[in-house]
Amino acid sequence: MTELLFKVRTLEEGLQLFRQHFDYEYFLSHRKEEIDLLCASRRVLAEDIISQENIPGFNRATMDGYAVKARDTFGASDSLPAYLEVKGEIKMSEKPDFPLPDGQAIRISTGGMLPEGADAVVMLEHTDQLSETLIEINKPVAPWENVLREDEDIKKNELILKKGQCLRPPDIGLLAAVGWDKVVVYRKLGIAIISTGNEIVPVNVKPKPAEVRDINSYALGAAVRETGSIPHYRGIVPDDEVILEGELRGCLENREIDLILISGGSSVGSRDYTLKVLNRLGPPGILVQGLALKPGKPTIVSLNQQKPIIGLPGHPVSALMVFENVIRRIINDLKGEIFPFAEQKTIEAILEKNVFSDAGREEYIRVVLEKRDGQLWAVPILGKSGMISSLARADGYITIGLNQEGLYQGQKVTVILF
Amino acid sequence: MTELLFKVRTLEEGLQLFRQHFDYEYFLSHRKEEIDLLCASRRVLAEDIISQENIPGFNRATMDGYAVKARDTFGASDSLPAYLEVKGEIKMSEKPDFPLPDGQAIRISTGGMLPEGADAVVMLEHTDQLSETLIEINKPVAPWENVLREDEDIKKNELILKKGQCLRPPDIGLLAAVGWDKVVVYRKLGIAIISTGNEIVPVNVKPKPAEVRDINSYALGAAVRETGSIPHYRGIVPDDEVILEGELRGCLENREIDLILISGGSSVGSRDYTLKVLNRLGPPGILVQGLALKPGKPTIVSLNQQKPIIGLPGHPVSALMVFENVIRRIINDLKGEIFPFAEQKTIEAILEKNVFSDAGREEYIRVVLEKRDGQLWAVPILGKSGMISSLARADGYITIGLNQEGLYQGQKVTVILF
Secondary structure, three states, X not given: OHHHHOOXXXXXXXXXXXXXXXOHHHHHHOOEEEEEHHHOOOOEEOOOEEOOOOEOOOOEEOOOEEEEOHHHHXXXXXXXXXXXEEEEEOOOOOOOOOOOOOOEEEEEOOOOEOOOOOOEEEEHHHEEEEEOOXXXXXXXXXXXXXXXXXXXXXXXXXXXXXXXXXOOHHHHHHHHHOOOOEEEEEOOOEEEEEEEOOOEEOOOOOOOOOOEEXXXXXXXXXXXXXXXXXXXXXXXXXXXXXXXXXXXXXHHHXXXXXXXXXXOOOOOOHHHHHHHHHHHOOOEEEEEEOEXXXXXXXXXXXXXXXXXXXXXXXXXXXXXXXXXXXXXXXXXXXXXXXXXXXXXXXXEEEEOOOEEOOOOOEEEEEEEEEEEOOEEEEEEOOOOOOOHHHHHHOOXXXXXXXXXXXXXXXXXXEEEEO | OHHHHOOOEOHHHHHHHHHXXXXXXXXXXXXXXXXXXXXXXXXXXXXXXXXXXXXXXXXXXXXXXXXXXXXXXXXXXOOOOEEEEEEEEOOOOOXXXXXXXXXXXXXXXXXXXXXXXXXXXXXXXXXXXXXXXXXXXOOOXXXXXXXXXXXXXXXXXXXXXXXXXXXXXXXXXXXXXXXXXXXXXXXXXXXXXXXXXOOEEOOOOOOOOOOEEOHHHHXXXXXXXXXXXXXEXXXXXXXXXXXXXXXXXXXXXXXXXXXXXXXXXOOOOHHHHHHHHHHHOOOEEEEEEOEOEEOOOOXXXXXXXXXXXXXXXXXHHHHHHHHHHHHHHHHHHHOOOOOOOOOOOEEEEEEOOOEEOOOOOEEEEEEXXXXXXXXXXXXXXXXXXXXXXXXXXXXXXXXXXXXXXXXXXXXXXXXXXX
8 A cells, every 4th residue: 555655744844855856947947938017917037137227317306406516505504504596497307408507506306307517406495495596595415415316226237136036016116117018927837626526516516415516626726816827627527546547647748737736535445546546647656645734634745747736635624724835835836936925914813712733733723803802813713624614704724833732812823814 | 276275184084085975885886797706716795695505415424434323322432332233335425315224334434425314423443343244333422423414514595705705715615615606796996097297208118318117007007906906007198287187087987997096296286287187077076185104195085976086106116105005995995895804915023123203194114024043024124215126125014103103123013015
């Protein structure tokens, strides 16, 4: 029995085993595509971005006021103001076509371009207009005060974004600033979703007694979309070794599919032949068979023809929790993303009652969030684990770590939201 | 001057004013559409969902073992086991076609249907198989132990999801469980994005001195997509009152557009005519002119012909922060969403240095996250606010509240990630 060769792994051990066998460099090197910057939000950069220009490219006012030579204001105060002659106004978008003479000032708006010779902007609030052509300045400015210098924001040849960064809205803005209207990113992942089990019927069918609808294709498909990947719904495969093998071989040959999820197959017998099939599909085969997670212990991680195949528990609650904690991390690796925070969605709350776990495994406790007396409470859901309704009722879940025995009432906990 | 009629509002006051004038009920009542459940992730339900069925619909085993009558196991122990005759096995997806006689047991897998008469499952671990047809049970089970009763998960006519809920992957699973393969949700919002200013040039153009590229259309467009809404890129409008009015009237007449964002218009003169135009486009007109935010003070909230028009600062850093903190909340209202947590994406960190703010305004401080000694530190970025590169460098930002004077080194802070 293959079963005996494997020991239950911790999540970190399991991920490490996978990473040792998967050739990320080769995988990512074949996934580059150029897309329009308008569509690049949350995509992962496949190349470093080096600015071809100085930004802003000219000395730019950061306040409304007067462009001046800073030294003309030195020593100015309420009792001994500096007087400067005003030479008109610089319009937005216009390049001043004259150098600023000594002792003169010119009206400028935020974003305007300083004329040659000017090296500071006096804020409007620190001036008094004495006439059309004369102002009084009662506070000195230092050189380059209220000015963004021509290369101060971004320097030509500067590395501004790194390969592997997930592009957030501000990054998109940065790329727009340097004129990158197209950008090279990694292709989106295609993820096959297979539900197995004779008892599973399509969602639009009324189940007969002993049958249940195909919840996992829908719930996992939604979870796949949240990772920015494309779900490939492969439907329901009955408990039949030959059909399962055919389906998996089809997925392995399909170039649109990068990762395969099979849920179910935990009924007596079906788990055994699922394991046999996985080991027939090419090396290295099954890497992990059993993870120290609750729920999620029967999780299988296999790698065949450089495509990961993940076996998830058939139960929808377990399948989704394994997705969030195991598959999401494998997907993040495959996406080529280097930044680890962007995927998190959490909220802090006070734990409402004690929860316990066995040492040596990570445990996920679903919680409902409740606001009471201005405090946010995480109320554990401790019902029967077989209830899909309890999963949907949960706002999120908390994690009892590998070496923790529990979490205690009144403790601050981090809730990971669904 | 219209300017004088308005006072700077706090964010909450501003949102409240908007909510008082906007007819949500009317707005939402015209936005229903039926979509396939496969595409419904993160959409907002436009109707209550009431289950038409009991789920699981049959008495279902939650453990591998033997279906029994609980009373046949009462009193069983290691020293005094109960002996039951085994009558074959229940296959997954098969309805047992006979009632279980007294004193008998039948093999069952997790998810299997209990035969009539059986009211509990004895776990495999608590039995010994003495022969093909005889088992020994050394632990009693209570009635309905290891069984999910036919209506225990979801009851027929039960309200399972409420109008206004944002559908997360577990909710999609729940809808699949009750056979809802189509679902009625609110239409996605269409959001017009207009950049104004003579100095703005398209991203694919090399700016001349004094010009800058149209960063905001791209950055705001990406932020709009993150809310699940559809950006309508309306391009660059020069500083011209007539052209701006024509553009805004076009957006007001466009039925695909529900909300209009104008960034820029803060140069001398352009702000004044923007305000005039907004007040000409129909009642109630400008509601908020100036918010107690930093950055974001010059924000304008207008409502014309029941469409909100928001004026944002032209500076990309300010525009994005106003989007995150003001516009995102208005969008959440327009989406009809009742659950306030789903939009948050935060992480806890320790503040690396003191930061200060004036009382009476909310201040957003951009931070970089750094891991040191296993701790996550939030390092404030305190450079010149004019730098788009500093925004992209930030991992997120922290908020100094309205009545806080600052946050202190070593304090735990919640970082809102971009």
